Amino acid sequence: MIEFNHVSKVYPNGTTALNEVDLQIEDGEFVVVVGLSGAGKSTFLRSINRLHEVTEGEILINGESITKARGSSLYRMRREIGMIFQNFNLVRRSSVMRNVLSGRVGYHSTLRMILGLFPREDKDIAMQALERVNLQEKAYSRADELSGGQQQRVSIARALAQEAKLILADEPVASLDPMTTKQVMDDLARINKELNMTMVVNLHFIDVARQYATRIIGLREGEVVFDGPVGQATDEIFSDIYGRPVHKDEMLGEM
Ligand SMILES: Nc1ncnc2c1ncn2[C@@H]1O[C@H](COP(=O)(O)OP(=O)(O)O)[C@@H](O)[C@H]1O
Ligand SMILES: [Mg+2]
Numbered sequence: 725m726i727e728f729n730h731v732s733k734v735y736p737n738g739t740t741a742l743n744e745v746d747l748q749i750e751d752g753e754f755v756v757v758v759g760l761s762g763a764g765k766s767t768f769l770r771s772i773n774r775l776h777e778v779t780e781g782e783i784l785i786n787g788e789s790i791t792k793a794r795g796s797s798l799y800r801m802r803r804e805i806g807m808i809f810q811n812f813n814l815v816r817r818s819s820v821m822r823n824v825l826s827g828r829v830g831y832h833s834t835l836r837m838i839l840g841l842f843p844r845e846d847k848d849i850a851m852q853a854l855e856r857v858n859l860q861e862k863a864y865s866r867a868d869e870l871s872g873g874q875q876q877r878v879s880i881a882r883a884l885a886q887e888a889k890l891i892l893a894d895e896p897v898a899s900l901d902p903m904t905t906k907q908v909m910d911d912l913a914r915i916n917k918e919l920n921m922t923m924v925v926n927l928h929f930i931d932v933a934r935q936y937a938t939r940i941i942g943l944r945e946g947e948v949v950f951d952g953p954v955g956q957a958t959d960e961i962f963s964d965i966y967g968r969p970v971h972k973d974e975m976l977g978e979m
Contacts, residue, residue, distance in 0.1 A: 725750055726772060726890070726922070731781035733767050733946070741767035742778070743946040749939075751889075752920040754913065756927050756937035756954075760966055763943040765926040769892045772924065773805040774798070785890075803830040806883025808893035812875045816868035820859065820878050823867050824850040827885035846885075853884035856918075857911050873904025880911055884919075891915075893925040897932065902976050905929075909936050929976040930962055 726749040733742040741764045749755055757765045770776040771783060774790055782791040790801050806827075814823045828846045829837050842850075854860045857877040862870060867878060876896055883891050893912065897905040913936055916923050927933045933940060933954075940957040942950035942965030950961050963969050 725784075725786055726924075727784040727787075729782045729784065731771065731778050731783060733764075733771060733776060734779045740946050742771065744781070745946075745948055747941070747948060747951055749922060749924060751922055752916070754916045754923045754925070754936060754938045755941060756925050756933040756939070757941045757943060758927060758930065758933050758962070758965060759943035764946040765943055766894050767946075768941075768943060769894050769924060769926055772890075772892055773802055773807060775807075799830070803886065804889045806880075806886050806888030806891040808876070808879050808883060808891060808896045810895040810898045812872075812879045814867040814875055814878060814882075816866075818867055819864050820854070820867055820870065821847070821850060821863045823878055824853055824863075824881045824885045827853070827882040827887075830886065849887075850881070850885045853881040854878075856884055856915065857881050871904065872900050873907050876900065876904075876908045877911055880908070880915070884915065888921070890922045890924070893923065895926050895928060898928055905932065905976060912936070929974060930970060931975050931977065933957075 728745045728747050731742055731745040734740050757768060759765050767776055771778050778791060782789055785801060788801065793801055825842050825846060828842060851860060851863065854863055857880050859874060859877055859881065862874065867875060870878065897908050900908060909932060912923055912925065915921050934957065937954045940950060940952065940954055941948060944965055944967060950957065950965055959970060
């Protein structure tokens with residue numbers, strides 16, 4: 725469970741990116757965070773694994789404060805959180821296998837990792853992760869030989885190899901076409917169901933959000949202006965989150 729207790733984030737230049745956010749996310753939820761560009765979606769997501777420090781309040785994960793965690797406990801908490809980025813964040817010139825194995829780095833000593841000595845069982849874990857996203861045949865291809873959608877699925881496999889309990893995905897399909905968008909979102913949905921893995925996903929396209937979310941959180945200027953089951957997120961609600969009627973370019977429209 726993730727708990728936001730009165731969380732605010734003000735950047736050093738004075739921008740308020742999160743304003744007194746109070747909410748809980750239960751294990752196994754598929755939460756989609758929506759809002760205009762600049763609404764605070766990335767800040768919200770990155771606060772959870774402390775890529776950003778919050779300026780007020782506290783975030784708890786399974787009852788333990790990540791806001792206050794230091795040293796090895798912060799390290800251990802972060803290990804349980806997989807992160808997926810719009811641009812995949814793969815080592816492009818390395819093999820798919822190497823990239824997925826990098827999800828195991830948090831389980832071993834620095835020296836061992838500098839030498840690149842992953843134990844046999846890590847390779848099995850990595851291969852299983854690749855099977856889950858149906859890319860086992862690409863294990864020994866170079867990452868940059870894969871299509872964008874495949875690269876994003878490699879980054880999902882890396883989070884699986886990390887044995888994360890929770891996946892944070894920041895606009896994971898923003899640079900993909902509708903076909904591959906569906907494949908990537910289907911993978912996230914399947915992993916959510918099969919492994920009961922919590923998903924918190926920032927999305928731009930409203931129809932994609934509706935199709936995959938169990939719960940929608942709407943942000944506007946750093947404030948939660950809607951939080952409820954997807955069935956309650958009507959067009960009027962979306963217009964309210966966006967502060968204006970929904971535009972065509974906020975619909976993918978081909979799924
Ligand atoms: N490093 C930063 N320094 C100052 N302001 C920032 C920084 N990152 C984001 N912001 C501002 O914080 C607000 C929320 O940004 P962000 O979380 O990236 O929103 P979103 O992901 O919804 O587009 C925006 O006004 C943005 O300009
Ligand atoms: Mg963003």
